[in-house]
Amino acid sequence: MIDKNKTYPNVAKRRGIEGNVIVSFIISPKGEFIKFENIVGKKVFYKSVQNAIKKIFPFPTPKEIFTSSQRLSLVLEYKLY
Numbered sequence: 136m137i138d139k140n141k142t143y144p145n146v147a148k149r150r151g152i153e154g155n156v157i158v159s160f161i162i163s164p165k166g167e168f169i170k171f172e173n174i175v176g177k178k179v180f181y182k183s184v185q186n187a188i189k190k191i192f193p194f195p196t197p198k199e200i201f202t203s204s205q206r207l208s209l210v211l212e213y214k215l216y
Contacts, residue, residue: 136191136194137187137188137191137209137211138187138211140186140187140188140190140191141183141184141187141211141213142183142186142187143183143213143215144179144180144182144183146179147177147179147180147213148215151215152177152179152213153213153214153215154176154177154180154212154213155176155210155211155212155213156174156175156176156177156180156181156184156210156211156213157173157174157175157176157208157209157210157211158171158173158174158175158184158188158208158209158211159171159172159173159174159206159207159208159209160172160188160206160207161204161205161206161207162192162196162201162204162205162207163201163204164196164198164201164202164203164204164205165193165196166192166193166194166195166196166201167192167193168188168189168192168193169204171185171188172206177213180211180213183213184211187211
């Protein structure tokens, strides 16, 4: 879902910049976005990562797994084809 909402920044396209971004964020038990905790990688991709993640919320969460807020960490790849 995040990859479908991810956009490649124009400045990164023009400069041929690729890379991975590691992001951590908190989700509520109801599947709502709470906050970003950490983003590591090339700064040119930060806004794209933030927007892509925020667009997927809220989403249904399994009640037996999400009994409290959860921290998720992901690696998002930005690659020119």
